[in-house]
Amino acid sequence: MAVMKVLEIMANSNQSWExxxxxxxxxxxxxxxxxxxxYVKDxxxxxxxxxxxxYRVIVKITFEVDA
Known part of the structure; x- marks a missing residue:
């Protein structure tokens, strides 16, 4: 079984949301x-x-924690 964590980050670009x-x-x-x-939250x-x-986004990034 994997242990996952979620990190919320705000980022921007002058080109696009992508x-x-x-x-x-x-x-x-x-x-x-x-x-x-x-996951794009906003x-x-x-x-x-x-x-x-x-362009600004708030994203949730899921990552696996090393066992």
Missing amino acids: EAVKNAVRTAAKSVKNIRSV QTANVEGDSITD
Whole structure:
């Protein structure tokens, strides 16, 4: 039986929500091993004028704890 933990992370990108999610996973992977999944909990964006300037996500990253 595997033991799993969940880490909640906020990340951003000036390109897209997808890139923001990738940034969250890349950042988590620097200190957490055995990442198994990512769940997008929330998405928001900053707008200036008629353009989106920043995409933000809150994600839950699930990883397996070493036995």
